[in-house]
Amino acid sequence: MSVDRNTPGKPSGQPATADAERRSPERTPVRPAPGAAEALPATLRRNAPLVPTDTAASRSLAAVIAILTFLAALCAGAAEMVSASANQWQGSVAQEVTIQVRPSPGRDVEADLARAESLAKAEPGIAATRVFSKQEAERLLEPWLGSGLDLGDLPVPRLITLTLGTPAPDLKHLRAGLGEALPGVASLDDHVLWLQRLSTMANTFVGAGVGVVALVLVATGLAVAFATRGAMAGNREVVEVLHFVGADDDYIARAFQRRFFGLGLRGGAIGAGLAVLAFWLAGLLARAWSSGPAGEEIEALFGAFHIGWRGYAAVLAIGIIASLVTGVVSRLTVRRFLA
Known part of the structure; x- marks a missing residue:
């Protein structure tokens, strides 16, 4: 029995075409081994999101948003606390006048x-x-x-x-x-000058707090813009394939907006929750120290260290605004990137 040179180990009587057909992938599909799907990149798996959120970059962005939201919420709560204390001082001072006898x-x-x-x-x-x-x-x-x-x-x-x-x-x-x-000999002091100075000081502090909150939100938007451009650069091939199959820019922008809005909502909720916890702990410590001289000075300056319902509402609003800023900035960045 002769052996074909082209097919070592096989008899020469068998046609080479039959052996080629048996080895053709069109006739005999090759099934992937178990666990091969897990070896694919995340962006190529079935039902994989366009913008993965469970990555180191996404977790870092959520942490940055949480930190910025926490700082902005602290500024807003402090401004509300100073405003409430100033109103209380003004109410107390406005209820009394003084006669000075020399x-x-x-x-x-x-x-x-x-x-x-x-x-x-x-x-x-x-x-x-x-x-x-x-x-x-x-x-x-x-x-x-x-x-x-x-x-x-x-x-x-x-x-x-x-x-x-x-x-x-x-x-x-x-x-x-x-x-x-x-x-x-006698003169009447109605404390108008003191009330004006107190009102100016309180308004200045509140204005500075609002300015810091605005700057923190701008920093949040810039961080989201850089993260969105990085995500677009990392998913350039996926975006090109989506364009090839007929997806328009609005579809891609909505996908990025949903993912980054989720990250912003997570970071904003964490930051706002930590700010509420910080104010609650500060109130507990202020009440614990109220019996000493330092506690009396703190209470005289900041009151009971309680921001009230308006302060808590401002903290929660900042968390929501941070998530909205994240979604809007990501959408605008994607549209500008695709233009």
Whole structure:
């Protein structure tokens, strides 16, 4: 039996065409081995998303969005807290006015105090009056002059606080009456200058907080734009195949928008949740420290360290806005990339 040279190990009597047909992939399809589908790239598997989200780049982008959302939420919550505290301070200060009685040579300061108090009580709209003693007036100077000083020889002004009622009194009439009865001795301070400065400070802080939130959202949009261009560059072949089979730019842009909106929603939810948790823990710590001197100073400056429902609503709104910015920026970036 002769052996064909072209087909070693086979008898020469068998035709070569039959052997070729048996080995032809068109006649005998080759089935992939078990587990071969898992070896394919993620973008070539069946039902694989156009923009994979379970990648290192996607997780990094979600982490960046979460961090930026957390910072923006902290700024918004702090601005709301300062605004609420400033409103509380303004309400407290606006409910009181002060009469200052200055000691003068040859005059009885106690008689002047009694005269000024009687004029204030006679004014309609004054709910209550309180005369500060000499020791209380000197104690008010301790934050500037220190304690342990003998201020007996100094002409320390005496104060009378007036609590305003409803309807509000005519402070111009009271000021004129004090000027006639006690000229050069008694004066009325309605704290208007202090209220204006306090309002300016609060508005400045709130404006700075809004500006920081806007900058953080812009940074979020820039990060999403760079991530979208990277994803487009990494999926260029897939995009070309989609164009070849008839997919238009809107279809591809919607696919990227859905994926990046999901990433933005995840990052925004994590960042907003961490901000809410941070404010809640800060409130717990403030209440725990409220018994000490430091806690009293913190409470005097920030109140109870509670941002209220408006603050929590602002934090949640920032999380939603971050996800919307992510989706919109990704869509615009894709459309510009495909143009």
